[in-house]
Amino acid sequence: MNNTIGAAIAVLILITIGGWWFTSSSPVPTPELAQPTTESFPVGPNGPQVTETPTPVATPTPPVVTPPTPVSKTPAPAPVIQTPPPAPVPVVQTPPPAPAPAPVTQTPPPAPTVTSIAIASFAYSPATITVKKGTTVKWTNNDSAPHTVTGINGGPASGTLNNGQTYSYTFNSTGSFNYGCAFHGGMFATVNVTE
Numbered sequence: 001m002n003n004t005i006g007a008a009i010a011v012l013i014l015i016t017i018g019g020w021w022f023t024s025s026s027p028v029p030t031p032e033l034a035q036p037t038t039e040s041f042p043v044g045p046n047g048p049q050v051t052e053t054p055t056p057v058a059t060p061t062p063p064v065v066t067p068p069t070p071v072s073k074t075p076a077p078a079p080v081i082q083t084p085p086p087a088p089v090p091v092v093q094t095p096p097p098a099p100a101p102a103p104v105t106q107t108p109p110p111a112p113t114v115t116s117i118a119i120a121s122f123a124y125s126p127a128t129i130t131v132k133k134g135t136t137v138k139w140t141n142n143d144s145a146p147h148t149v150t151g152i153n154g155g156p157a158s159g160t161l162n163n164g165q166t167y168s169y170t171f172n173s174t175g176s177f178n179y180g181c182a183f184h185g186g187m188f189a190t191v192n193v194t195e
């Protein structure tokens with residue numbers, strides 16, 4: 001008799017535990033989603049007349065208010081504007097000024113000094129001249145008659161000078177040189193040579 005009661009209690013306990021376990025582990029049935037309702041339009045005699053499409057009713061959605069997140073703004077660093085380095089200035093090399101040409105002190109070569117003496121009308125003209133040493137004296141016979149230039153004590157010795165002929169003699173030593181015509185005794189002249 002006691003065993004029967006105990007067995008019954010045990011069965012009750014098992015049933016209770018099993019039911020609790022079943023209800024806790026079984027998935028909760030989800031309610032069926034409402035099927036979208038399609039509006040039916042009246043069908044005319046010529047078939048369905050779709051005149052307007054149903055405008056979906058906008059369901060007002062509550063504005064989602066998101067609390068402003070505190071932004072700890074650290075000021076963005078100012079953009080560094082890199083200025084390009086200045087272009088190198090082309091170095092215009094000015095050539096150094098050309099050295100001024102040294103003044104050429106040209107000592108002209110001593111021009112040969114030529115002193116002319118004309119022989120005309122049986123006379124030397126000028127009859128007396130003074131020249132520096134190294135001077136060349138040139139006689140020209142302008143007479144139709146022949147003449148000579150003949151040094152008395154050395155010096156010039158032209159020989160016969162016909163009309164138009166010339167004779168040159170350079171006096172390279174100082175002194176007084178007398179000369180005359182070998183053909184005409186009255187023709188005399190003097191060349192004085194100085195340093």
Ligand SMILES: [Cu+2]
Pocket residue numbers: 122146147148181182183184187
């Ligand atoms: Cu003469």
